[in-house]
Amino acid sequence: EIVLTQSPTTMTASPGEKVTITCRASSSVSYMHWYQQKPGASPKPWIYETSKLASGVPDRFSGSGSGTSYSLTINNMEAEDAATYYCQQWNYPYTFGAGTKLELK
């Protein structure tokens, strides 16, 4: 089983700030998916296949990485971006990172 380690676990960011969330895999994976979840809601697909933005995701978001190291970046943090973000790898058995809770400062 591939273990995904996200960092940081929690963070706060001010409006306009650049945010980077990292996801490290215990073994190399071909790509990474990311999901956004807000309290009381289902997870939403956010970034798929490492760098492709899901429908409706603002272009201030980007994803990158390869092998065992991946990241989600927000350029110019906005209030609506406060949420928990999960990475997920697509080799069986699928696994998720533990999540990064991003709060607005």
Add this chain to the structure above:
Amino acid sequence: QVTLKESGPGILQPSQTLSLTCTFSGFSLSTYGMGVGWIRQPSGKGLEWLANIWWDDDKYYNPSLKNRLTISKDTSNNQAFLKITNVDTADTATYYCARITTNFDYWGQGVMVTVSS
């Protein structure tokens, strides 16, 4: 428009079998490349993948629960099912079904399941 909706018993007792149904619309599980997965989330915790079923009836399970899981589908009625046997309090969670293409691209609203004596 793709939608998925989970349904389940709400509450059940330890050692019972949990039966979940995912009723979907806007796609067909007989379409090449399509799949449905089940994911759960205990309150305040992270996401755990449980099982997938694909258009060709291929099935994959989380090995940590494999002996307790059975996934199936009814293509004609646009439904997917998950059974978990011998539940205990650790199975208390919100259970989601999601459509699979390149990722889990559409999710249901989730159904809360509580295991309690």
